[in-house]
Amino acid sequence: MKKILKWVGLGVLIIGILWAAVFFMKSNSKATTEYDTYxxxxxxxxxxxxxxxxxIPEDEVAIKPQITGxxxxIYVEEGTAIKAGDLIAVIKVVPNEQALYQARGRVRNAELALNNAKIEFDRNKNLYDRGVVSNQEFINQKLRFEQAEQExxxxxxxxxxxxxxxxGGSSAANTDIRATVxxxxxxxxxxxxxxxxxxxxxxxxTTIASIADLSKMIFEGKVDEGxxxxxxxxxxxxxxxxxxEDKTFDAxxxxxxxxxxxxxxxxxxKIEGDVTVEEDVFIRAGYSANASLVLERKDSILVIQEALLQFDRETNKPYVEVAIGDQKFERRDIEIGISDGVNVEVVSGLEEADEVKEWNKTEPIKKGLEEEGEESEEETTEE
Structure with missing residues (x-):
């Protein structure tokens, strides 16, 4: 029994050694990744x-009535070009019954007061003509009569x-609604x-119409606090x-x-900017728009692709790997400046002649897939 266990253990050990050898050989047979440099x-x-x-338009005017009705x-349509003074609409007045009744009562009271003032004026005029009343009293009575007429x-x-x-004569000022601009x-x-x-x-x-000069437009947008x-x-x-599409406007x-x-x-x-509108382009109010603002610009500077940058896990400072031989690289700390998301400025640490490693290159998997496909074809042929 002991001999059998001994031989079984020896067999397992041999199989393990063979499996490790095969795994090691396959691992070493893989092609070494070659890194590109830039x-x-x-x-x-x-x-x-x-x-x-x-x-949106720079100035937008709301036309409102001066009377309720x-x-x-309506004589115009949306989109119509008009001039100041052009007729837009006409209002028909529907009077308030209570206000109309009160106004009619004021007229009747004014008539009664005028009749009474006229009687007093005629009586004082006769007395004045006969020299019974003074000139001053007659003038005062005449004034009261004229005031009653005006009332x-x-x-x-x-x-x-x-x-x-x-x-009469002023109906256009109230019931006729005209453009003010x-x-x-x-x-x-x-x-x-x-x-x-x-x-x-x-x-x-109530706003009856909105008028604006579409040749004077502004951009209205928002930017982040940063x-x-x-x-x-x-x-x-x-x-x-x-x-x-395919057109930009200066502002x-x-x-x-x-x-x-x-x-x-x-x-x-919120920000606003004056937009330069060309004569041959018609811009409607309310078009959605994007405004591109140049916050910073540097010309003729040394740059690298931002994808070549690496960052230290402890200090979070940038560095790159520079070639010192055939597929041999060394770490080099650099100082960077502004970036546009594609390229980044190199302030110090690199020269134009340096070759920077593409550190995040992935290994090709196409070769492995092709080998698996060939093995499958061979098994199918043998069957």
Missing amino acids: NPFISSIEVKSVATGKV IIDK LRNANADYQIIRKGSI SGTILEIPVKEGDQVIQSNNFNDG EVAKLKVGMPLEISLGAV KLKFIAPKGVEESGAVQF
Whole structure:
């Protein structure tokens, strides 16, 4: 029994040695990975930031009525180019019953007062003609009569304004809604038959139309707090519109908000820029846009591909591996500057003649797959 166990143990040991030998041979038979090298080169780097936003008119004017009523007729459509003074709509006045009744009562009271003043004036005139009353008393009575006449005219005017919206000769000033500036009709949020409210100290009033000059556009967007400190008023912008392909527009930064707004955990600052609009291009208000801002630029500097960089796990300082022979490399610490995400500036530590190792190259797996495929074909042929 002991001899059998001895021979079994010896057999297991021999099999283990053979398996280890085969594994070692296969491991050593693998091809050694050859690393490519790249030389630093002279180039320029721009650090850009992209702000998302939209293009809107520089000035947009809301046309509001000066009287309450119902839209009787609209004479223009959205997109129509108009000039200052052009007729936009006409309002039909629907008077308030209580206000109309009170105005009619004021007219009646003014008529009664005028009749009474006229009787007193006629009586005093007869007495004055006979020398019974003094000149001063007659003048005072005449003044009261004339004031009563004026009060009646005022009451009649108030009554006409409440009933018709205006008095004779001035109807265009109230019931006719006209453009106050030249431009393009952007929006008409009302339709015929809608009731509108006049603009006053307590109410903004109903907007009948919005007008803007589409030849004067601005970009309105937001930038992150980490980049706003690098911006300066007057910086050039490059505007690209989603609706206008293969074309960019020049702009100039004119406003940076002094206060940020928190959005989704990040503080955003509003910016605005004047957009240069070409005559042959029509830009609609509200187009989504991106503004490219050059935050920093350096010309004729030594750079390498950012993918060649490695970082020390303890100090987190950058370094590269430089060739010192055939597939032999040594570590070299370097100092880096600005980066555009593809190339990075080398401040010190490298020269143009140095060959930098591509450290993150992966081993090809195509050869192994081909060998497995060949083995499968051979087994299929033998069968």
